[in-house]
Amino acid sequence: MATVEFRVGERAHIVVDSQVCRSCTTKACVTACPANLFAQTSDGGILFNYEQCFECGTCYMVCNSEGALTWTYPDGGHGVVFRNG
Amino acid sequence: MPENVNGQDQVWDAVVVGAGPAGAAAGLALARAGRSVLMVERGPFPGSKNVYGGVVYARVLDQVLPQWWLDAPVQRWVTRRSTMIMTGHQALTIDIRAQNWGEAPYNGMTTYRPDFDAWLAGKAVKAGAELITSTVATGLIRDHRGRVCGVRTDRPGGDLRARVVIACDGVNSFLAKEAGLLPAADSAHHTLGVKEVWSLPPEVIEERYALGPREGLDIEMLGCTRDIPGGGFLYTCHDTVALGVVVSVEGLARAKVRPEELIADLGKHPAIAPGLRGAELKEYAAHLIPEGGYRAMPKLATDGLLVAGDAAGMCLAAGLWLEGVNFAIGSGLAAGAAVSRAIASDDVSATGLGSYRSSMEHSFVLADHKRMQDAPKFVLSERLHAQYTGLICDMAERIFTVTNPEPKPRMTALLRRTVKDHGVRWRDLAQDAVLGGRIFR
Numbered sequence: 001m002a003t004v005e006f007r008v009g010e011r012a013h014i015v016v017d018s019q020v021c022r023s024c025t026t027k028a029c030v031t032a033c034p035a036n037l038f039a040q041t042s043d044g045g046i047l048f049n050y051e052q053c054f055e056c057g058t059c060y061m062v063c064n065s066e067g068a069l070t071w072t073y074p075d076g077g078h079g080v081v082f083r084n085g
Numbered sequence: 086m087p088e089n090v091n092g093q094d095q096v097w098d099a100v101v102v103g104a105g106p107a108g109a110a111a112g113l114a115l116a117r118a119g120r121s122v123l124m125v126e127r128g129p130f131p132g133s134k135n136v137y138g139g140v141v142y143a144r145v146l147d148q149v150l151p152q153w154w155l156d157a158p159v160q161r162w163v164t165r166r167s168t169m170i171m172t173g174h175q176a177l178t179i180d181i182r183a184q185n186w187g188e189a190p191y192n193g194m195t196t197y198r199p200d201f202d203a204w205l206a207g208k209a210v211k212a213g214a215e216l217i218t219s220t221v222a223t224g225l226i227r228d229h230r231g232r233v234c235g236v237r238t239d240r241p242g243g244d245l246r247a248r249v250v251i252a253c254d255g256v257n258s259f260l261a262k263e264a265g266l267l268p269a270a271d272s273a274h275h276t277l278g279v280k281e282v283w284s285l286p287p288e289v290i291e292e293r294y295a296l297g298p299r300e301g302l303d304i305e306m307l308g309c310t311r312d313i314p315g316g317g318f319l320y321t322c323h324d325t326v327a328l329g330v331v332v333s334v335e336g337l338a339r340a341k342v343r344p345e346e347l348i349a350d351l352g353k354h355p356a357i358a359p360g361l362r363g364a365e366l367k368e369y370a371a372h373l374i375p376e377g378g379y380r381a382m383p384k385l386a387t388d389g390l391l392v393a394g395d396a397a398g399m400c401l402a403a404g405l406w407l408e409g410v411n412f413a414i415g416s417g418l419a420a421g422a423a424v425s426r427a428i429a430s431d432d433v434s435a436t437g438l439g440s441y442r443s444s445m446e447h448s449f450v451l452a453d454h455k456r457m458q459d460a461p462k463f464v465l466s467e468r469l470h471a472q473y474t475g476l477i478c479d480m481a482e483r484i485f486t487v488t489n490p491e492p493k494p495r496m497t498a499l500l501r502r503t504v505k506d507h508g509v510r511w512r513d514l515a516q517d518a519v520l521g522g523r524i525f526r
Contacts, residue, residue, distance in 0.1 A: 003368050007129070028338035034279045034345065034371035054371040055134060057257040061272040061373070062338040072259070076239050077129050077219025084282040084325060084368045085136040085198040 008051045009078030013071065014059070018045030020068035028062035029069065054080050097123050099424050100236055100247035101214075102222040102260055104131035104206040105198075106410050107394025107417035108253035112209035112216075113149060114421025120428060122214045122421075123245065124206065125238060127221045127254075132202025134255070136372035138278050138329050139303045139320045140166075140193035141201060142411045145449075147190065149418060150208060154191055158200035160322035161301025162186060163193040165294070168405075169306045169356065175478035176356035178304075187300055195301045195320050195327075205414075222254065225263055225390070232434070233264070233389035249424045249433050251391045253417060256373045258396035266383035266392060272334040274377030274398070274461075276315055279344045280329035281352070283364035287324045293360045294321055305407060308474025309351045313340050314465040317351050318407075319360070325367060326360065328352055331374060333465050344371065374409070376402040376465065379451070379458035386438040393420045401453055403460035405525060415450040459524050468513060476507040 014037070021027070022044040029038040029046065034056060037049045046068075053074075060071040073079070098120035101108045108124050109131065115122040128134045140163050146153040164187040167180040186192035210216050217240075226235035226244060235246040252260040256275070261267040287298075294302045306317035315332035330347045337344065351357055375381070375398040382398045385391060393399070394413035401408045423441035427433045445451040463469065480503045484496070504514065 003366055004370070026338065028341075031341045031343050032277070032334070032338045034277065034343075036343070036345070056277060056371045057373050058277050058334060058337075058371070061270045061275055061334050063270070072223075073127055073221050073257075076127055076221045079128075079134070081129060081133045081199075082136060082368065082370055083197065083199055084322075084327070085132065085134075085280075085370050085372075 004052070005081040005083065006052055007078050007081060009075045011075055012050045013074040013079070014048055014050040014053065015070040016046050016048045017068050020065045021046040024065045024068065026064055028064065029059040032062045033059050095246065097121050097245065097247040098428055099249045099251055099421075100125060100245050101251045101253055102236060103127075103253035103255055103394070103396070104216055104218075105135050105202050105253060105255065105394060105413065106205055107396070107413035107420075108251070109202065109205040109209045110414040110417025111251045111253060111393060111421040112206070112214035113212050114418045115425055116209055116212035116214040117149070118421070118425035120425055123247075124209065124214055124216045125220050125222050125236070125245070126206070126216065126218045129219050130199065130203050131206035131216070131218070132199035135198040135202055136278065136280060136370045137198055137410060138280065138331060139195070139305065139318045139407060141196055142193045142408055143414075144190060145411045145414045145418070152189075154189060156204075157194070158196055158204050160195040160197065161296070162191055162299055163195060163303045163320075164300040165296065165302040167302065167304040169304050170474050170477050171306055171308045171354065171356060172475050172478045174355065175482060176354070177478050177481045187297070193303065195303070195322050197322070201410075222260060225250065225260060231388070233387065236260070248428060249389055249391065249438070251393060251420050251424065252396050253394045253413070254396050256375050256395040258392065260390075261383055261392045261396050264387055264390055266387070271377070271381070272338065274375060274381040275334045276331045276374045276376045276402070276465075277334050277337060277344060277371065278329055278331040278374050279348050279371045280327055280369070281348055281366060282368040282370070283326045283328065283361050284324060284367045285326055285364045290321050290324070290326060296321065306351075308470065308478070309354065310347055310470065311340065311342060311350070312471040313337055313342065313347070314467060314470050319357065326364065328357065328361065334373070374402065375400050376461050378402065378461040379454040381461075382454070385442050386435045388434045391420045391424065391438055391441055393417050399450065399454070401457060402464060403457040403524070404464040406457075412450055415448060416445060419445045419448070419450060457524060459520065463517070463520055463524055466517075468509075468517065472507050472509050476503055476509055479503050479506065
């Protein structure tokens with residue numbers, strides 16, 4: 001999204017254990033994430049980006065596989081910077 | 086930045102995590118009471134992570150910041166407030182215009198949260214609170230008896246000691262989760278809001294939305310979310326129009342719809358599209374909203390820790406009324422006052438901090454929530470969205486469709502036919518009418 005400012009940090013604040021995702025039947029993160037950061041791979045795993053995250057938390061809220069998705073805030077000063085929020 | 090932030094010896098009276106409206110209000114109340122208080126903000130400035138959806142009602146500030154409207158970063162004063170019930174091709178609007186709302190003491194404003202939150206945090210700093218930005222509170226520090234006595238941060242050597250920690254760390258409050266006050270994930274009690282901000286010249290906004298120079302419009306919408314429980318909103322700023330959709334997180338996941346598609350649908354709706362013609366997209370944002378209301382609120386105090394604002398689930402999402410920033414400010418002020426009292430009586434245990442809850446029960450903060458405690462279930466019910474919005478629009482369309490040479494049908498016959506067409510059972514309708522009546526009485 002070219003219209004939003006992101007101060008991308010070096011540490012990925014989203015971590016996905018794709019092994020766990022393979023057994024997930026819903027893969028709800030793929031459609032629910034408003035930043036479209038999650039994609040299903042051909043082997044049923046999940047590929048993800050963290051760089052253009054709005055930090056809303058929807059992905060971990062809809063994740064139904066324990067331990068599949070770890071979500072923390074980006075390091076201080078990094079991540080999305082809204083101007084018109 | 087305060088020099089002594091990283092000093093291991095310093096014990097703050099309170100460390101407030103998050104400098105949004107709840108945190109800034111807590112900081113302001115504590116600083117005014119002469120307490121040492123540090124606000125820890127993870128963004129580069131207060132408000133940089135925050136999003137809202139329509140109107141900030143700031144009368145809660147009257148007592149602490151008299152005539153706050155003289156320097157608050159207001160975009161427009163809301164003098165037009167609409168509730169729109171819609172289907173893909175219909176819209177029924179109830180539109181209220183009140184010129185009184187455009188004069189002191191005012192009612193609601195539109196603003197940008199990065200401006201508003203930074204302004205309020207600035208008031209706390211001016212009163213003597215300290216603020217550090219770009220700092221994440223990564224966890225709670227507890228003493229040997231398990232009482233909260235500080236927070237860890239992601240600064241080097243960044244442990245901060247405090248007599249009380251006030252968690253104003255927003256809807257995802259990892260501190261409240263760590264303290265066991267909130268569940269790790271709770272999709273049933275949260276909605277996702279997505280918002281587009283569109284640029285238009287001020288005079289075009291005023292012409293299209295029938296507004297005076299500093300006047301604003303706020304529309305809250307129902308029935309624009311493809312049967313997913315939720316709604317939409319549109320509000321005007323000085324030279325932008327914000328358009329948004331709010332949907333149940335559970336419903337969104339189940340429907341397998343992308344949130345951007347919902348907002349794109351809404352932008353194309355015949356009741357919305359003409360107002361945005363030629364506008365340029367300026368920003369896109371997304372944020373979770375705690376919509377569980379009174380019944381889903383966490384315990385508000387443990388030993389050495391208070392929770393306020395979105396972290397405490399204090400958004401009022403009651404259909405007719407959709408408010409959050411005012412509840413955040415109200416709870417922050419109450420938290421600051423309670424901490425100050427607890428310190429004065431040298432008891433910062435959950436019991437010593439008990440005046441936080443009791444003071445809010447006597448103010449709008451908990452009184453409104455308690456009164457509206459059945460609203461979230463009603464407002465986010467499947468029937469309301471999947472059936473009633475269409476029923477109401479069709480009923481209105483049929484009332485105003487002139488079918489000459491046939492005589493006008495009787496209202497009761499129209500209602501019977503429309504209820505039947507939408508597959509609504511009279512028993513459900515009667516039950517929901519009673520429930521709605523009880524909630525909004």
